[in-house]
Amino acid sequence: MSTNLSDISIFPRRESEARSYCRGFDTVFVSAKGSEMTSHDGTRYIDFLAGCSSLNYGHNDPDLKAALIDHIQVDGIAHGLDMHTDTKAAFIETFEKQILAPRDMPHKLMFTGPTGANAVEAAMKIARKSTGRTNIIAFTNGFHGVTQGALAATGNGYHRGGAGTSLNGVTRMPYDDYLADNGDTTAYLEAMLEDQSSGLDAPAAFILETVQGEGGLNAASPEWLNRIADLAKKSGALLIIDDVQAGCGRTGKFFSFEDMGISPDIITMAKSVSGFGLPMGLVLVKPEHDVMGPAEHNGTFRGNNHAFVTARVAIEKFWADDRFEQDIKRRAELVTQGLQTIADMVPNAYLKGRGMMIGVDVGCGELAGDICALAFERGLIVETSGPRDEVVKILAPLTTPDETLSAGMDILIGAARHIVNTQKIAAE
């Protein structure tokens, strides 16, 4: 390749203004391994973003990589629409054996277009067809994608504004703890559901994330989730857990809702489900709600066989026993300690999130952005989230070695300290 990577004029010249992450992380990356990315000039960055939770097993995991190369070498199927392939069979069998069966989950797998938004669109269709209702209840600060159906369920005003048309069929309700002073937000939802004149049309589904990744790492309590699950059942609505960002181990277990005592009717997955960063979308649906007819929801890439290969190996490698869960737990504690150090520097700052999906709310987007920018200068890729970008969010690969995790946290803490000191934002 003859590309001169110090000349990056090609990007502003020919790539759309819609590009975003490249603005904050303004270099050209050429390779990546584990929890590190390397730029064109050899600089190495610790990656605490991990493709927004799409690389939970790190970059180019050697076992997934080997299996993928083997598959390509022998001319394995790359694209087969939704035809039967050996790789698909093997993935489903592994998923059944390692994931579904041990959790007593009867769900069927629907391979949608290879994005989280597409999985969400499919889930919304399923719920509407299965119930014969239209209205879907989504929650404040939820993020479910930006195609028109999913976008209606997404709370972010900037993305909603991009629609250019009306976003219908969704009613918004307050997420757990949305009103710190006002107690249980499910009481309001329950009142609305029971009141025949509330103006809340009978819901086809509730859709929610157990931890809101883009919304600012708001983590729902098990109690709230259980009340929500009960209200869904009572009102004849399906419960859709959008596990696109929080799933695949991010919060400590394979699914984010494990050990919570709820049994979602539909689960949407994408991001890390392929394990290698390859595009893949997946909807898990209880058999009684598996109502889409053949190709009723379709799409050219709904069987990404490369992704099936790596997804299978990822499950075999990481989810056959509980060692990975133990690792995640230990690493989450390590990150938590580091974040607490930052929280202690900033007045009113506090930790948010759950498992390895955690961050620190520093109160304002400018401060959080400055910290992340300085961290990047010092070799750490890390991002903000939240309605005002006020949360420094850690989404490190779950496989990050403890020493790398510590090194990354040290950079972040150092950057935070520098910014806080420079800006004289001191806790009294």
Add this chain to the structure above:
Amino acid sequence: MSTNLSDISIFPRRESEARSYCRGFDTVFVSAKGSEMTSHDGTRYIDFLAGCSSLNYGHNDPDLKAALIDHIQVDGIAHGLDMHTDTKAAFIETFEKQILAPRDMPHKLMFTGPTGANAVEAAMKIARKSTGRTNIIAFTNGFHGVTQGALAATGNGYHRGGAGTSLNGVTRMPYDDYLADNGDTTAYLEAMLEDQSSGLDAPAAFILETVQGEGGLNAASPEWLNRIADLAKKSGALLIIDDVQAGCGRTGKFFSFEDMGISPDIITMAKSVSGFGLPMGLVLVKPEHDVMGPAEHNGTFRGNNHAFVTARVAIEKFWADDRFEQDIKRRAELVTQGLQTIADMVPNAYLKGRGMMIGVDVGCGELAGDICALAFERGLIVETSGPRDEVVKILAPLTTPDETLSAGMDILIGAARHIVNTQKIAAE
């Protein structure tokens, strides 16, 4: 892999009822090369479906494959959100040099979620934001995907019915030649646009395929396309050509609208753009309409770097000179002759489509389906399209060697003859 592929009970047991192609092509595929797919028992099938035009360069092209393996071997970036990478730079540079510059196209590239539907959703947003209007004009028998925004533009009633909610913001108009007796359908559109009381709200865009792949291989004439382009301009609407299925050489040139004298404001691409069957979505947009803000339309997989690698090599290999175009032309003639043989067997049958996106309308879906089913038994993968599935559609890889193309056509002709003879459907 220990999977016993003669036991395919895993699919009905655990895969959603939404699965479709696997029902018609009921075997398990394990590898594929060029224009052939091989099933688990070693049977080889000639592939005249090519992932619905996603494999225009055939399965596992050796050059693309080698480049992809090299990339993976050296831990090239697999997933990098929309950050700058060397592979992305190289793809854009190649695309600029080989595709855009020679055609004097000023368009910028927007990498959307890796599906055609996602590219269409982005295109619709761009048009709405750029014009400040909502209404988008789509055409009878158009197919643009099944996420909610794109689905509003899709004509197919089965897919529309799957929405479970209202599909708004799109007005339907008759495609070229929709009314054989009634002449130019643009006269009606023009009258509607000029009449302030027609009820047609001012359009943000016209969206259309130059050849309607799912709609039955209806091919618009250059004259019609020019009138449409004129009407779009005159009414202040953007012209969106959805080249997801018809692009990448399928109709003879890289873009389906080349040599037609039109200059679309927005072009949507997916399917064969990666060249290897890997998920990739791409919107080409004129700079003056590049109005999406950073991440305003976003998505986790909007930079599939594996796809960038193969997409670049595909362009270098096939589009550096006009040899590939010559091949396509010759092969299209070969297929046309074969299809004509079939058309001659069936009363009122006729050929449809353009380039290597052609088929024969045999008048009814049952007959077309029977022909395809028998062809599959005899080793050919081929599908129907059209509102009543009445068109036998050939979407062979554009790289199919002439002898393989002939062999495939022989199977198809033989199957058609057998069905016609058995069912006594003779042309008088």
Add this chain to the structure above:
Amino acid sequence: MSTNLSDISIFPRRESEARSYCRGFDTVFVSAKGSEMTSHDGTRYIDFLAGCSSLNYGHNDPDLKAALIDHIQVDGIAHGLDMHTDTKAAFIETFEKQILAPRDMPHKLMFTGPTGANAVEAAMKIARKSTGRTNIIAFTNGFHGVTQGALAATGNGYHRGGAGTSLNGVTRMPYDDYLADNGDTTAYLEAMLEDQSSGLDAPAAFILETVQGEGGLNAASPEWLNRIADLAKKSGALLIIDDVQAGCGRTGKFFSFEDMGISPDIITMAKSVSGFGLPMGLVLVKPEHDVMGPAEHNGTFRGNNHAFVTARVAIEKFWADDRFEQDIKRRAELVTQGLQTIADMVPNAYLKGRGMMIGVDVGCGELAGDICALAFERGLIVETSGPRDEVVKILAPLTTPDETLSAGMDILIGAARHIVNTQKIAAE
């Protein structure tokens, strides 16, 4: 009343800018009788507008007036919600005996809010509930009111633009003769209905006016209406005739669709149904489609008892035998002759409409407007219609004495001649 009527500053000071007719007819009216209105300074105007067909029996018809005064004198019910009253019973009985029974119409009467738009909204709801479908087919240049549901069916762009939100649930189709060169517009509709991929969702109803009052006096042919009625039946859609403006004798018979061979499932009425200009809305619906539950469509004024009184007397007076029909026919001929005189003055001008709902298309709105303005100066109230206000429209009371009709036409012809001569618009 102390109002000084030469001081009309109260209107711009305190009445909304939405006021309209008062701008063209810029005086203050104080009384009206038959076909004449009198302004505050004693000037008498011949009224060829008749409240846009709300005063088909003229102003303050003496018999209706006497009955109304009697009713009020004895403290008859003015407002009774939708309770049973003697006046309502008497109206329904008269309507059954004089209107429905002789025409073998099984329809039931639904009293909606007292506007045409409200009747249309009710009709659309009925059709949607009865069929379980959402989509309603309306036609180019149709006008059905400006509340949100009705407005979706209205073609006028100015009114549609006033919605400020998306207008959904309606598909537009070309009215009779919409494309002079392209023959039968029902062929297009039929093709769309039969094509499963046309993008036309299964319709709940077709709604149309047999003569489009606001749309420019387009009169559908009986043949076209019959084909439309057949297509509605074939596609499972209800046929709604919006007779708000064309009904109550305006086109020669009580209903505008009489003698056309069609049997609408739903008929909407308002304007002249009360006979006295009092607000009243009425939906006639076949018993099998009388599916609205108690108050499911409701409204405070759905039983205007003053209107019941005058509506009953109007039917008894004018529709007990065929004398009134004969009068209308003769008067329509008289008006037609006058309009033809105008048409002969203006190149390419031609007559439009049917019965006493006729006008002359003079080709441009400015010319038509100038004619009407000068006519008003000379003592005639007359208005334009059509997408570009290009039609001088006569909606004289059906009771206008022949001599008054002639006098009015003379004013109009004189005004037209003056304008044409002044502006040197001469037919070659």
Add this chain to the structure above:
Amino acid sequence: MSTNLSDISIFPRRESEARSYCRGFDTVFVSAKGSEMTSHDGTRYIDFLAGCSSLNYGHNDPDLKAALIDHIQVDGIAHGLDMHTDTKAAFIETFEKQILAPRDMPHKLMFTGPTGANAVEAAMKIARKSTGRTNIIAFTNGFHGVTQGALAATGNGYHRGGAGTSLNGVTRMPYDDYLADNGDTTAYLEAMLEDQSSGLDAPAAFILETVQGEGGLNAASPEWLNRIADLAKKSGALLIIDDVQAGCGRTGKFFSFEDMGISPDIITMAKSVSGFGLPMGLVLVKPEHDVMGPAEHNGTFRGNNHAFVTARVAIEKFWADDRFEQDIKRRAELVTQGLQTIADMVPNAYLKGRGMMIGVDVGCGELAGDICALAFERGLIVETSGPRDEVVKILAPLTTPDETLSAGMDILIGAARHIVNTQKIAAE
């Protein structure tokens, strides 16, 4: 009139099943005066329903009646579209002088179609056009009419279900005191408005009733109204007070929001604004928001001149000084005492509402219905309201003489006592 009123078979035979009040009050009324209605057999009923607050000045008030008869006698204009008439000028002048000027209200009058729903549709359009936004915030249990735009803002599920299509463009928020335990519901609204990711699109308007008539006589506190008004202002939304049912003295003052310290941008009126039960709709809009163009929102009956006559006299008679307000206050106390007597009979029953728009919540719809049914047998017309029809609602004419009011309350108390005793619903 020859109608035999003991034969009421005409109603089920020819009137739609949508009829409602006539089912509960199953007789035929022939006349009415003041607060009494008389049925065909001479039975007199005290009317505590008053046309759902459309007859605040009672039936056939002698002064209004005389003025109306005079107007008709001299051939005053009955219907004049929206042309200037002397009666319209006189009404506006009186309204300006007696209502607007003393209250320092700069509002302009927009005469809409003669229903409350039509006024609401106009108000929503104005707000959307004035702000360039689409979303309108409505409240739980609000009732604003059943045409499609207004229905989107109405909470009642039965009426919403009648739409048969999606109801868009409105977001629902909790009304004052909606969650007894959760304190101030405006805190939730404020949080939603300030949070850029809440999913609440920027509002064009807030629309609300200060006392929810159909919603169960929920009365907002002045504090809540002020917070709402502040939030509207802060968020750039217009404040629309829907005073259709609560206006015209019903709550004690001419407007329901007087003395509350708020200044609505738009006020919708209908019901009692004509004073005689005649159909009339009226929107009051601040000049800076008077943005509808000529006829942009139009309608045939937007100038009901009979209504202008009675409306003017009503204002002159009742609102020239504060005597009427004193009467209302005294009568409200009288009714309150009676309702308290009923509340004391039923466990957990409590009073609701404000002014002469008050009732008793007896906890269940069946009990409330039984009480009203028995009251009707005993000569009192009274109705229920609320989501479960659990509130016995008094809407007596504001002019009801104290002795009639007492007589009516005695019937109601007696009926309640009988039902409670019979059903053994005793307060422990």
